[in-house]
Amino acid sequence: MTTHAIDAQALTRRFGNFTAVDAITFHVEPGEVFGFLGANGAGKTTAIRMLIGALQPTSGSATVAGYDIRTQAEQVRRRIGYMSQKFSLYEDLTVQENITLYGGIYGVSNRDIATRTGDILARIGLEHAAAELVREIPLGWKQQLAFSVALLHRPAIVFLDEPTSGVDPITRRRFWELIYQTAATGTSVLITTHYLDEAEYCRRISIMVDGAIAAMGTPAEVRNAAGAATLDEVFLKLTRTGAAA
Amino acid sequence: MRAFLGFVRKETLHLLRDRQTLAILILLPVVQVLIFGFAVRTDVQDIAIAIVDPTPDVATQELRGRIAASDRFHLVRVGSSTKELELEFRRGSIRQALVLPRDVERRLGRGDSLPVQLLTDGSDPNTGGIMQGYATAIVQRWYRDAVPAAGGLRIEAETRMRYNPTLESAHLFVPGLIAYVLTIVSAMMTAISITREKETGTMEMLLVSPIRPTAVVAGKVMPYIVLGFVSVLLVLVAARTVFGVPLRGSFVLLLAECGLYIVTALALGVVISTAVPNQRTAMLAALAGLLLPTLILSGFIFPLDSLPRPLQWLSHVVPARWFLTIVRGIMLKGAGLATLWQETLILVGMTLLFLGRGSRGLAIRLG
Secondary structure: OOOOOEEEEEEEEEEOOEEEEEEEEEEEOOOOEEEEEEOOOOOHHHHHHHHOOOOOOOEEEEEEOOEEOOOOHHHHHHHEEEEOOOOOOOOOOEHHHHHHHHHHHOOOOHHHHHHHHHHHHHHHOOHHHOOOEHHHOOHHHHHHHHHHHHOOOOOOEEEEEOOOOOOOHHHHHHHHHHHHHHHHOOOEEEEEOOOHHHHOOOOEEEEEEOOEEEEEEOHHHHHHHHOOOOHHHHHHHHHHHHHHO | OHHHHHHHHHHHHHHHHOHHHHHHHHHHHHHHHHHHHHHOOOOOOOEEEEEEOOOOOHHHHHHHHHHHHOOOEEEEEEEOOOOOHHHHHHHOOOOEEEEOOOOHHHHHHHOOOOOOEEEEOOOOHHHHHHHHHHHHHHHHHHHHHHOOOOOOOOOOOOOOOOOOOOOOHHHHHHHHHHHHHHHHHHHHHHHHHHHHHHHHOHHHHHHHOOOOHHHHHHHHHHHHHHHHHHHHHHHHHHHHHHHOOOOOOOHHHHHHHHHHHHHHHHHHHHHHHHHOOOHHHHHHHHHHHHHHHHHHOOOOOOOHHHOOHHHHHHHHHOHHHHHHHHHHHHHHHOOOHHHHHHHHHHHHHHHHHHHHHHHHHHHHHHO
16 A cells, blocks of 8 residues: 555565565554664664665565655655754754755745744744754754754654654653654654653554564554563563574 | 755855864965975075185185185085094084195196095985085086186086076975865865764765755865865965965966866865765875875975885876976966876876766765
8 A cells, every 4th residue: 555654565685694674564654653663783773774765675665655765765755854863953053054954955945944944943942042053052952953854844754763862851751742743744753762661652663673573563562462561571572582593 | 956055055154163174274275385485495505514625725715705605505614624524514513514635726727637525414315415416516616617728628518497497495395285285175174074974963864865965065065165276376375475486377277277186186085085984084094095195295295206116106196296297387387288288187087086986985875
């Protein structure tokens, strides 16, 4: 079904003899918040890099926003937003200059940039700081700004790579409110995180172990299937057996 | 196109907001011209010289007078024995000694050969050679004038130094300095600014965006092209006003060749940036891999002829070598493209090679 925001079929990437991503099959629906979990080195980043068109798959296929990641990488890139854990903002540019730059890169018209800038700044409470250098604003705001900028061109799906690491709990809560607001407008959100309490906020999650998806479903389904009380337990169980295998 | 212009604007803002770096980049050309012009001179002045003259007479008096009158030399003393010389050389109170034989006047009168010993402090071979040349010239001219022209034909060579008649080292180093400054401004800064984006994670975002990697790089280098031209002009103006270095050829051709070399340097910067992980490594790579060859293997500081044979071969792959030949040709000899087309073509070829290599490196990163 091409109506899925992401549809991956047996997506695989090998580096030499090492299989980083091993035939993963999953989909993300429009407006869904999908948690992409796994230990470091489990293959999350490689999988995401393929989905955002930065890495060619070795085999398998995937569509993102209805476009084939192999043959239509250009269209894929226009329809996605991406925010890495490093926030991808220019510290020596002002808030306004960052927004304008990203708008220009994604071909957003000047008028739309102007109105959306107002919306963004009002939503995260940064109206007073449009002319301030990003370097000068607090980390929590930086992160919300980076997220808003990744949404400036109204993508069909936004990829968040550990967006909440190093942020205080209150800001994290505020950030999740932003994520829900975004999902409510129909934009899908694929998020990776190491905080398993955050995973509970996702509608569905997948847990990757050694390049393969070891568990997938709503947080409750995943817990029940593993016979565990918390996602922490599930995670430890899966990654330990994975390490033993 | 709008994305590209936005990118140029962003890169210009980076450059303008980093005041310290910008100040260094603007001051660098001027300071370098002054340092090289005043301190690193290869022409020698005020050579402390001692003359050993066991039997002073009219002829030796004449020679002494000529040496004392030359502003190249500073006559420390005239003695009658060579005993003290060794000590004086070691102390550094003299750098040259001229030892004359006995009875100079009488030998000259008979037309005998005149055994003269010239001792030179050779601890710096370059200046040693130059000092020797100056002293020999004075002695020979004195000898010619002193020996009566009786009997037979005498062949006399009138020597002239073309293009740089007073052998000013300033005229020679300015072209090299342009290459040196452009290596820093264009190559190193490009490499640093691209690797900085790798480090801060913004490059990742750019590679995920619809903007093409070549557009990213083109946007990044634009301000450095402008800065490169500014540096060239600063070097030229400083060299002209302070040292009177001439520009005999076409100014437009000179700027065009400098523009070519700016692109060469930028391309090298891109090649470096695709090969190294961070700013620090980029800087080291640019210094060791680009600046050192530009200084040593281009003919800037050491004449290419004086390099060992393998290094002379190696110098052929150093772009600065060709650029130096071109700029010296234009500035000092007034040469045009008719004589410099080969060097220009080589430089164009190298530039295309580096550009190809650089853009392939970018494409590989996209995997």
